[in-house]
Amino acid sequence: MKRTSRDIRTANRYEVLRQIIAESPTSRQELAAATGLSLATVATLVGELLDLRMITEVGFEDSAGGRPRGLVAVDASGGALVGVDIAETYVHVELFDLALNVLARAEEDMRPGERRPERVVGHVAAAVGSVVAQAGVEAARVLGVGVSVPGQVDRDTGVAEYAPNFDWHDVPLLDLLAEHIAHPLYLDNPLRACAVAELWFGAARGHGDAVVVNLGTGVGAGLALGGGLHRGVSNSAGEWGHTTLVLDGRLCHCGNHGCVETYVGAPGIMQNLRELSPESPLLHPEDQTATIAALAHAVAANDPVAVKVVRDTARYLGAGISDLINLLNPEVVVLSSWVAARLGEPLLDEVRQAVARHALRRPLAATRIVLSPIPTDPVSLGAATFALEGALQSVGQRRTSPVRGATRRTAPARSRTAPPS
Secondary structure, eight states: OOOOHHHHHHHHHHHHHHHHHHHOSEEHHHHHHHHOOOHHHHHHHHHHHHHTTSEEEEEEEOOSSSOOEEEEEEOGGGOEEEEEEEOSSEEEEEEEETTOOEEEEEEEEOOGGGOSHHHHHHHHHHHHHHHHHHHTOOGGGEEEEEEEOSSEEETTTTEEEEETTTTEEEEOHHHHHHTTOOSOEEEEOHHHHHHHHHHHHSTTTTOSSEEEEEESSSEEEEEEETTEEOOOTTSOTTOGGGSBSSTTOSBOTTSOBSBTHHHHSHHHHHHHHHHHOTTOTTOOTTOHHHHHHHHHHHHHTTOHHHHHHHHHHHHHHHHHHHHHHHHHOOSEEEEEHHHHHHHHHHHHHHHHHHHHHHSOHHHHHTOEEEEOOOSSOHHHHHHHHHHHHHHHHTHHHHHHOSOGGGGGGGHHHHTTTOOOO
16 A cells, blocks of 8 residues: 555654654654654654653753754653453453553453453453553543454454454454443554564564564464564464474364464463373363463473473474574564463573574574563553554544544554554
């Protein structure tokens, strides 16, 4: 789709604000250098952000032989953003100020029988209401709610087109949520959310080419290529978890056999344990979180079964990551999401060794493999940036609309030409 001058202006405004959030306080000159925009353009965009009360003037700094430079910083109290992480076993919601500091958290557990859309929507609505109440934020200050849901999503229509682990097909998720949540809503998936979080605040910051491997119940890869988020032509890039790792291997929820996800996602790790030691006390058949936690504790105690399960999992994961390194030649590969966080350094060490056995020498030499350093939930953090993106894009509508909630059903359409995160 051809970008209009308004689209370009929105993208530039977003990039300037992103730099201010990352580097507060900063000068217009530093912003111009960081973004590649002209000083005149940056000055205009900074003026707009000041008018929107998203940033504020914070004084001056001395310049070499010239006039003192005015400094700007994000106005943390200028609004609030909500990030929603819908996962297969939980709904996690965080409320952030404009500096993307966490002000409140809420979590709702989901059992396998609670994955019907209306039940999930109920959990999301309850958690969003909880964080807004906890933080004592006025409804008008909430600029938007970014929603991450696994699988393939249509950002334009707000539809969850296909979520194999939920068995969802063409669920109008944002329309359902809009019946309960009176804030603008923006939809994407956790691969994009994790990648944005790492680009803004994590291990991918300052890198143009990065892969963020999302290890949870489901598995995928968020891709940053050439300095921007790579979505693909239908917003479906990164479905690495559904690439074939083992011919005629385990049956996957997507209907194929031998997908990466079936060997390194939480249920796949449980199957690795079950095949090695069917009666292991580490195995909690109906509880992924408890099984992964038990494995982590047992590895720390040098339990031989747990050590072998993590090693076997890392062999599969290392082979899959080697493919990503050979194909994309990234500067950094980040292991993210709750399974990676729980298994931590022991998994990372084994993955590095496995990758070294499979990846080509030249691309491997240019790549670091690390755990996500983000202390909060990276998916919620990334989802909040989708709301920030949408808020900047809809500045014109918000200025003319007397009721903020009145625009919520058209929020996905407003994100149609969203700038690259």
